[in-house]
Amino acid sequence: MTRTWFITGANRGLGRAFTMAALAAGDRVVATARDPRTMDDLTDERLTVLPLDVRDRESVFATVAAAFDKSGSIDVIVNNAGYGLVGALEELTEAQIRDQMDTNFYGALWVSQAATPYLRAQGSGHIVQISTVGAVGSLPLFSIYNASKWALEGLSSSLADELRPFGIAVTMAQMGGFDTDWAKSSMKFPEGLPAYQGLREGILGMPDYPDRSAAPEVGETESETETDGSTDADENAEWVEAAPEVGAAGLLALVNDPNPPLRKIIGPGAQEMVAMALDQRRQDYVRDPEFTWPA
Template sequence: MSRTWFITGANRGLGRAFTVAALDAGDTVVATARDPHTMADLATERLTVLPLDVRDRDRVFATVVEAFDVTGRIDVLVNNAGYGLVGALEELTENQIRDQIDTNFYGALWVSQAALPHLRAQGSGHIVQISTVGAVGSLPLFSMYNASKWALEGFSASLADELRPFGIKVTLAQMGGFDTDWAKSSMKFATGIPAYSAAREAILGMPDYPDMSAEPPTTEQPATDPAENEWADAAPEVAAAALLDLVGDPNPPLRKVIGPSAHQMVTMALDARRQDYLTDPEFTWPA
């Protein structure tokens, strides 16, 4: 049976791969992007592209209503819109911090909130929040990105319990590194303070943040998720295939780790937390 999808940030990277995979599977997709013209090459009668900036709550609610009006129902809602912000906390401006949280956290929250009455009315649906292995651990220079995804995970875990009685499922897709624009043109950087040069060298392999206004290098550089930078990145089609398997599962998990080496990163992050708790003699880690 074909499904109907609603995918945010669908014009490039993982969002585009998800859209293409769903269409190839014979499904119907409502895809959103800030600039819908960037998806003109995917024209098909099973694809509806709507303009949307997920930071705009009123626009989100109107767009979700439009999506249900066009398709009649939504079976899979994928909150994918987001980007990476790099900078030590001291280096980040208020606008940079607010924009990161508005996009990665509030954007997913508004879309989820807007869809809930419709999903309850139809008695089904699967909300997939595109998270990251960075929501399990942390990394210097990525505090606001980590914070946005930790917040996403916190509200989504509660949301899953709220929606279970209505037949609506919620899954946090904890992504590892994929070869997308995430670490290229989509990434934003703070203005560096010399005191953090060593941190930049350790994490980014350079003493200064890259100049994103400069001409791109003649050779393609590998893209990495911050929590995944020790391993080579996988093609976004790998993530799309895993997502299709996930939404095809009649009993999907709350958390699903996706990526060739993402499991190792989650293991390392959880072990670091376990070691912290073990310093407390009154704490016993579950067997």
């Protein structure tokens, strides 16, 4: 059966890979991007491209309505739009923090909220929140990025319980490392404070942040090395970045699952990173004599 997808941030990185994979599978795609001209090279007749800034709630609701109106029904919602913000909490401005949450968290929230009445009316659908292994663990300098994804996972866990009785599935796709622009042109940095120079060298391998004065283009949200907060360079050296097509194949397998899980780890090495983060949490809890970790 031919499916219809709605994918945000579809113009680059994983979003473009998701779009291409869905089209290659014979499905239809409604793809969104801040600047739809960045997708002019894709001429598939099964592709519809709509402009959308996910930070604008009114625009999100209008665009989702237009997508359902054009398609009749939508089977898969992929909340992919987002970017990385790196910096110690002390270094970040209010505007940087709010923009990160508006894009990574509220953007997915608005799309989910706008799509829910349509999915409920049709009695089916699958909302996939593109999350990260950083929503299980954490890493210094990634506090607000981690916060945006932890918030998304808390929202999605409750949303899954709310929508399950209506035949709607919700999955958090916890992505590992992928070779995209997430850690390049899409990443934002603050003005660095000298006090955190050693931390920057330990985590990023550089004493100062790159100069990224231009605003990021919202496109993809993949994790880099969000694990258990370690700054051990040798440990981080084991991290492997895969081609976006690998992530797209994992997403296709997920949406093909007749009983999709609430959480799905996608990406080489990502399972190990999640295991490390959960073990760190276990070590914290086992120090409490009144707490018993489930077998």
